Amino acid sequence: MQGDTFLARGLRNRSFVAGGLLTLALVAVALLSLAWTPHDPLRISIPTRFAPPSATHWLGTDQFGRDVLSYIMVGAQTSLTVGIVSVVIGMTFGVTLGLCASAARGAVEEAIMRAADFIFAFPAILLAIMLVATLGPGAVNAIVAIGIFSIPEFARLTRGAANAIWVREFILAARAAGKGDARITIEHVLPNIASVIIVQVTIRFALAILAEAALSYLGIGSQPPTPSWGRMLAEAQTRIFQNAWLAVFPGIAIALSVLGLNLLGDGLRDITDPRLARKR
Amino acid sequence: MTAADPVLLVDVRGVTKTYALPRERLFERPPMIRAVADVSLAVRAGRSLGLVGGSGSGKSTLARLVMALERPTCGSVLFRGHDLNALAPAPLRRLRRHFQMVFQDPFGSLDPRYRIGRIVAEPLDALEPTTPEARRARVVESLEAVGLKSTDLAKYPHEFSGGQRQRIAIARALITRPELIVADEPVSALDVSVRAQVLNLMRDLAAGFGVTYLLISHDLAVVEYVCDDVAVMYGGRIVESGTTEAIFADPRHDYTRTLLAAVPKVPAIAG
Numbered sequence: 001m002q003g004d005t006f007l008a009r010g011l012r013n014r015s016f017v018a019g020g021l022l023t024l025a026l027v028a029v030a031l032l033s034l035a036w037t038p039h040d041p042l043r044i045s046i047p048t049r050f051a052p053p054s055a056t057h058w059l060g061t062d063q064f065g066r067d068v069l070s071y072i073m074v075g076a077q078t079s080l081t082v083g084i085v086s087v088v089i090g091m092t093f094g095v096t097l098g099l100c101a102s103a104a105r106g107a108v109e110e111a112i113m114r115a116a117d118f119i120f121a122f123p124a125i126l127l128a129i130m131l132v133a134t135l136g137p138g139a140v141n142a143i144v145a146i147g148i149f150s151i152p153e154f155a156r157l158t159r160g161a162a163n164a165i166w167v168r169e170f171i172l173a174a175r176a177a178g179k180g181d182a183r184i185t186i187e188h189v190l191p192n193i194a195s196v197i198i199v200q201v202t203i204r205f206a207l208a209i210l211a212e213a214a215l216s217y218l219g220i221g222s223q224p225p226t227p228s229w230g231r232m233l234a235e236a237q238t239r240i241f242q243n244a245w246l247a248v249f250p251g252i253a254i255a256l257s258v259l260g261l262n263l264l265g266d267g268l269r270d271i272t273d274p275r276l277a278r279k280r
Numbered sequence: 281m282t283a284a285d286p287v288l289l290v291d292v293r294g295v296t297k298t299y300a301l302p303r304e305r306l307f308e309r310p311p312m313i314r315a316v317a318d319v320s321l322a323v324r325a326g327r328s329l330g331l332v333g334g335s336g337s338g339k340s341t342l343a344r345l346v347m348a349l350e351r352p353t354c355g356s357v358l359f360r361g362h363d364l365n366a367l368a369p370a371p372l373r374r375l376r377r378h379f380q381m382v383f384q385d386p387f388g389s390l391d392p393r394y395r396i397g398r399i400v401a402e403p404l405d406a407l408e409p410t411t412p413e414a415r416r417a418r419v420v421e422s423l424e425a426v427g428l429k430s431t432d433l434a435k436y437p438h439e440f441s442g443g444q445r446q447r448i449a450i451a452r453a454l455i456t457r458p459e460l461i462v463a464d465e466p467v468s469a470l471d472v473s474v475r476a477q478v479l480n481l482m483r484d485l486a487a488g489f490g491v492t493y494l495l496i497s498h499d500l501a502v503v504e505y506v507c508d509d510v511a512v513m514y515g516g517r518i519v520e521s522g523t524t525e526a527i528f529a530d531p532r533h534d535y536t537r538t539l540l541a542a543v544p545k546v547p548a549i550a551g
Contacts, residue, residue: 170390
């Protein structure tokens with residue numbers, strides 16, 4: 001197993017392949033929507049409102065006569081942006097704090113980890129709502145809120161993984177070779193925990209997409225007319241029995257994206273940790 | 281004084297190291313364990329010292345104290361007259377090129393994500409950065425000194441056997457041309473057949489590179505093969521020390537006799 005390339009092991013892992021394809025599809029749709037959508041996603045056409053799925057409007061139209069497929073495609077951009085930016089925020093601060101805690105040990109480590117526990121004690125979505133309520137609704141604030149609340153998760157994971165590396169003998173060897181804590185952290189600890197962090201990134205990415213949908217559903221995420229899957233659900237719920245497709249299609253989009261990213265994360269974890277893969 | 285003694289490499293003076301164990305009760309002081317108790321010893325250039333003792337005798341702790349990887353609770357460790365624990369980080373780093381370490385576990389002491397070239401060059405990169413050409417030349421020289429090829433530079437540690445890995449670890453320790461190499465159980469994780477090769481290599485290097493060893497081992501036979509002097513540790517203290525011949529010929533302490541009795545007697549083979 002050890003001699004295999006990363007890709008060869010990846011292609012044998014079904015979660016990785018399925019998750020990778022779904023995630024690629026999400027990215028492809030978002031990129032495609034920058035250049036082309038079947039209809040103008042923002043064009044309002046009252047005469048054709050609530051049209052069921054048909055040859056012209058594959059997924060039907062909403063209460064303003066906007067093409068649902070085009071709207072969902074553009075909504076993928078929102079989801080991806082929220083995911084990328086909030087994960088970058090959470091990862092940058094969380095990993096840095098976790099590495100510092102692990103390198104510093106003692107009182108500093110305790111302080112950082114107890115602060116993380118403090119944030120953990122609250123349900124994340126509730127805190128995001130609180131933050132957005134304070135900062136005011138909007139896509140940017142939603143992104144920041146989601147990002148901030150993935151910091152403790154990254155910090156805790158990083159600290160745990162880094163602590164396991166710090167006790168290894170090659171760290172002692174690096175210290176004997178004259179490297180300081182900062183240099184050991186960057187040159188030895190970080191490369192050895194990178195795979196753990198990458199797995200976490202995919203999972204947090206899925207959670208961020210879900211959180212954005214939840215915040216937009218509650219009306220405090222991205223604001224109209226920016227397309228958002230969560231707000232599509234919110235607008236569709238009053239007509240769920242008359243025009244079910246308005247709720248079903250954005251729901252499927254959210255579910256597939258989150259499923260894809262989670263499968264990708266699971267697959268990556270199995271690939272990077274061969275012991276775990278063999279147990280199944 | 282130490283400055284007057286040109287051959288004195290390491291001077292350990294009355295060193296004690298205590299560790300706190302995990303608390304048993306919340307509001308009581310955590311129990312302490314004394315790993316090294318008031319130990320003094322000296323290593324002189326050209327006379328390798330073997331530190332022998334059972335597990336838990338504090339010999340590995342002493343090795344880390346000599347390498348300035350741990351701070352003594354009290355006492356001082358001097359290298360060539362410099363108190364290692366009184367030095368600021370920068371001068372201590374400059375001094376480190378003169379003393380390097382080889383670790384026990386050849387599987388754990390090499391970063392699995394580094395290629396051999398980078399592993400061997402690590403002390404060089406950290407202590408005396410140089411041009412890429414000079415760096416490569418030093419790495420190749422060091423690798424060849426331990427019997428590995430320059431084609432091994434681009435390989436990863438998992439491609440090597442235990443004995444080869446320990447050679448890589450020795451090449452790493454050798455690259456800054458240190459006067460002292462602290463070797464903590466360098467062969468105890470190796471197969472018996474490979475042990476002799478590594479020990480022979482260490483002896484050759486002592487002659488060829490002018491390296492002096494502080495060799496930590498639980499195995500008196502290993503120490504006898506490489507070292508000129510022996511110190512026996514028991515319960516955190518040095519209970520007996522002297523030249524290797526003297527200790528082997530006439531052990532004074534009960535514990536030394538027990539250790540000696542555990543060495544298998546092999547009839548001398550011609551040569």
